[in-house]
Amino acid sequence: MKAEKPVKKTAVRKVAQAKTVMDTYELVKSQVNQKVIPMFSPGDKIVVRAKIKEGDKERTQAFEGIVIARSGSGIRETFTVRKVSSGVGVERIFPMNSPAIESVELMVEGFVRRSKLYYLRDREGRSARIQDRNLKLSEAKGVAKSKA
Helix, strand or coil: CCCCCCCCHHHHHHHHHCCCHHHHHHHHHHHCCCCCCCCCCCCCEEEEEEEEEECCEEEEEEEEEEEEEEECCHHHCEEEEEEEECCEEEEEEEECCCCCEEEEEEEECEECCCCCCHHHHHCCHHHHCCEEHHHHHHHHHHHHHHHC
């Protein structure tokens, strides 16, 4: 007859706290620091202020660029921001609920018809521009008024 392995107390405690996987997910989701992040979508120009640790010092670095993708959902959601710095394209992927993100500021809402703007990687100059959503809407209203 084999001796049974003793059950770890920590495992029992975790199971008692969260009975199912979804309960565990909800528990983690409620513990994540929920910041107020503005609604933004691909094509929008945003400024992400992220905390950077250099040695024992911590500072805030602003990363301004165009959102080219959002992926995932819930606490796993991420967004990709692209900017061109000194002629070199730089992309950063930020987790939406990261404690390293101090704030996200929406600068300009872009007018695009895609959810992933990866084609911007191959473009530069005027062909990489994205129209302003508010300007596009005001032009459409102007055309409608002139026809009436």
